[in-house]
Amino acid sequence: MGAYAVAIATVHDHGFEVRKRIFHGSGADLVMVRRGEPDGNIVRLEVSGIADAGSVGARVKGKLDQLERGDLKGPGFAVVVRFKAAEIRASAHE
Amino acid sequence: MSSFDDPRSRESEETAFDAERLERAGKLEEARALCARAALLEEVVTADVPPSQPRIKMVLATSSIALWVRAAKFERALALVRHYIAIGAATEEDLAELAEQIRSRWVVPTEIGAPGQLDEMAQTYWDAREDVEWKRTRGGDDATQQGLSGLEQLWRKLSDKDLAAISFELMSIDASLDRTGEFLFEEPLPQDVADMGPRTGR
Numbered sequence: 001m002g003a004y005a006v007a008i009a010t011v012h013d014h015g016f017e018v019r020k021r022i023f024h025g026s027g028a029d030l031v032m033v034r035r036g037e038p039d040g041n042i043v044r045l046e047v048s049g050i051a052d053a054g055s056v057g058a059r060v061k062g063k064l065d066q067l068e069r070g071d072l073k074g075p076g077f078a079v080v081v082r083f084k085a086a087e088i089r090a091s092a093h094e
Numbered sequence: 095m096s097s098f099d100d101p102r103s104r105e106s107e108e109t110a111f112d113a114e115r116l117e118r119a120g121k122l123e124e125a126r127a128l129c130a131r132a133a134l135l136e137e138v139v140t141a142d143v144p145p146s147q148p149r150i151k152m153v154l155a156t157s158s159i160a161l162w163v164r165a166a167k168f169e170r171a172l173a174l175v176r177h178y179i180a181i182g183a184a185t186e187e188d189l190a191e192l193a194e195q196i197r198s199r200w201v202v203p204t205e206i207g208a209p210g211q212l213d214e215m216a217q218t219y220w221d222a223r224e225d226v227e228w229k230r231t232r233g234g235d236d237a238t239q240q241g242l243s244g245l246e247q248l249w250r251k252l253s254d255k256d257l258a259a260i261s262f263e264l265m266s267i268d269a270s271l272d273r274t275g276e277f278l279f280e281e282p283l284p285q286d287v288a289d290m291g292p293r294t295g296r
Contacts, residue, residue, distance in 0.1 A: 019098045021107050022153055023160035025191030028110075031098075031153055039096040040149045069191070074149075 003049025004030070007079035011045060016077075018045065044076035049083060056080050097143045097150050106135035110161060126165045133161030137174070140183065141246055145239075148183075155183040159192050168200030169258035176264055177249055180223045181242050182230065202262050209266035216256035219248040220263070 008018050008030070016032040019039060030045040046063040050056065063078035097103060113128035136158035143151040155178045162171035175193050178184045186193075212220055226241040252260070 019096070020103065020153075021110075022157040023110065023164070024156050025160060025195060028160075039098055040147055042149050042153060 002083065003047050003079075003081040006049075006081045007045060007047040010079055011077065016043065016045075042074065044074065046076060046078040048078075048080045050080065052082070052084050054082070056082050097139055097147065097154060100139050100142075102135045103139045103154070106132040106139070106161075109135065113164070129161050129165035130167055133158050133165055133167070133170075136161055140178075141249075145182070151183045152188060156188065156192070159189065163192060163195055163199075166199075168196050169203075169254070169261040172196045172200065172261040172264060173252075173257045176260075177223065177245075180227050180230075181245060197265065197268075200261070200265075202265070203258060206258050206262050209263055212259050212263065213256060215248075215251055215253070216259050219245070219252055219256070220260060222248055 011018065011032055015035050017035050018030050018032040019042075020031050021028060022031055029047060031042045032045050033039055033041050033043065044067060046067055048059050048063055050059055059080045060078050063080065067076040067078060109128050109132040113125045113132060116122075116125035116128065136154055140151060140154040140158055143154060145151070155174075159171050159174050159178070162168075162174060172193070175189050175196070178189065179186055222241065222245050226245055229241065
């Protein structure tokens with residue numbers, strides 16, 4: 001779900017509004033429209049999250065292939081989010 | 095309000111999300127029950143999308159079939175594939191991947207009779223759908239529009255048994271068309287080669 005949140009924020013920053021999560025033959029992804037455009041002008045959004053290891057480029061290519069093969073034809077975007085180990089330090093002062 | 099904002103569509107999305115969580119927790123039966131609920135909601139919303147929004151209708155149609163597949167209700171999913179193609183909500187190409195998934199996973203229940211044995215309601219729906227498909231092929235858009243609402247009404251009256259019988263009939267016809275192709279090209283199909291042994295394919 002973390003990858004979805006980052007992807008939705010990313011495409012929002014690029015002028016898109018995510019409208020719905022939909023299911024199809026290969027799984028599920030999101031559909032969005034460019035802000036201000038009607039819902040009929042659907043653009044698909046494929047999202048994937050990977051851990052520290054693994055190639056982001058290869059995953060993007062895989063997702064683009066999925067867009068090409070999937071049941072829903074038309075334009076689409078692929079967003080891959082790599083999660084690296086986050087380090088958070090907190091200390092208290094009395 | 096767009097169909098994406100329809101409260102039933104939102105409820106379907108949330109229900110499907112809950113189903114995924116149950117799936118991940120290994121509670122498959124409960125997950126399937128929720129998927130079926132989500133699929134039905136999506137199906138009802140799809141039926142209400144006006145023809146003037148074809149792309150939205152196609153997206154929701156695809157999603158409802160995919161959810162029926164996840165609910166393991168293959169007979170409904172397969173009948174719905176053909177239904178959506180007949181009403182023009184999607185094309186065969188749009189739904190090819192899902193149709194393939196269904197055909198490879200559905201085990202026909204033993205209580206379903208032989209092909210060509212549809213009960214009265216299933217037969218009425220079948221005839222109405224063929225009529226719409228025929229008129230669509232001939233380009234009679236007005237006539238097709240008249241038949242569509244009737245077809246949607248008949249769809250809602252179909253029982254699970256009717257849907258299973260319709261799907262079985264569709265699979266039987268597909269298989270016989272494959273056989274015709276095999277006869278015309280005098281070439282055994284790959285699965286027959288596997289059934290009969292490797293020498294057949296040489």
